[in-house]
Amino acid sequence: MHSMFENTLDNYAHSNGLRETNTLFKVIFAIATMLVSLASTSPIVPLLITLVISFLLIFQAKIPWKFYLKFLAVPFFFGFLTFIFMALFFGVGAHILDLGIFNLAVTQDGFNRGLLLFSRVLGGFTCMAFLALTIPMTELFSELERFKIPQIVMELAMLMYRYIFLFLDEGINMYHAQETRLGYSSLKKSFKSMGMLGSNLFIRTWIKGEQAHIAMESRCYDGSIKTMKEPESMRTIGARNLVLLTLFEVGLVIGLYFTGNFTLF
Structure with a gap:
């Protein structure tokens, strides 16, 4: 059984604008x-x-903005935490903010480095989100074959994609089962339920993974996952799209040149 999140991703990948x-x-x-x-x-x-890709996904691909924000929440939170740690613990130079506790202070170097890393996380993830939300995974892996990525890497990536959702699906099912039994009705019960969830999730997911592998072998899986779609030719892109793509990327590179030394402090 596919997880709700996986179904949602697949649905958008197959039916987006x-x-x-x-x-x-x-x-x-x-x-x-x-x-x-x-x-x-x-x-x-x-x-x-980040802004351009988000605009394309919401207004061109017609991805619901609420779903997109939830999809973006985890990397945003991770990037923001990284920004905080970089600003407080990995910078040198003049202080721009003294917190007054434990001699903690935000330095110019730490703030600028943290902001750069945070922006890179968001920029990189939105590009990956563009792939995940506009291209079905089977077609994506089929196209990646032209970049001479080793076959074993492609197979592992496809299996990891499937098993990640097995893990999420099992965790969600276990959480809902605990919730219906009032496992989170108090703080004490919540800690106990989360402990049980954490201790059993790996075992349950391992069993599900073994069952999925057995199901694949029963369908003649021999270590190679075949896709129906053939990689598309460069000629199918069209001259207009190639020109637009080139102009956009060149514009970004020019932007790199003129903003290369930009810092807030």
Whole structure:
């Protein structure tokens, strides 16, 4: 049984507003944009990429904004925590904010480094979200084969994609089962329920994974997952799309050049 989250991702990947756009074009666009984001030495370009990709997903791909914000919440929280730690513990130079406790202070270097890392996290993740929400996974892996990625890496990625959702699905089912039995009705019961959930989740997921593997072997799985869709040719992208893609990426690179030394402090 597929998890609700996996079904939602697959549904959007198959029915979004950019579904008919050339798959190879979307892959090249997302990967090239992500590389620009990672290469940026200032937070401006990655944050601009975040806004552009978010606009495309919400207004062009028609992904519901509430779902997209939930999808973005985890990397945002992770990036924000990283920003806080970098600002407080990994900076040198002048202080821009003294907290007054435990000699903690926000330094210029730490703040700027943390903000840059935070913007890179958001920029990179939104590019990955663009791939996940506009391209079905089978088509995505089929297109990635043209980049000469080793077959074993592709197989592992596809299996990991499936098993991650097995893990989430089992965790959600166990949580709902505990909730219906009032397992979270008090703080004491909540700690006990979470402990039981954590101790049993790995075992239950392992069993589910074994069952999934047995089911695959019964359907003639031999270590290689075949996809029905053939990789698309570069010619199918079209001259207009290639020109737009080139102009956009060149514009981002120019932005890198002019904002390379930008800092807030």
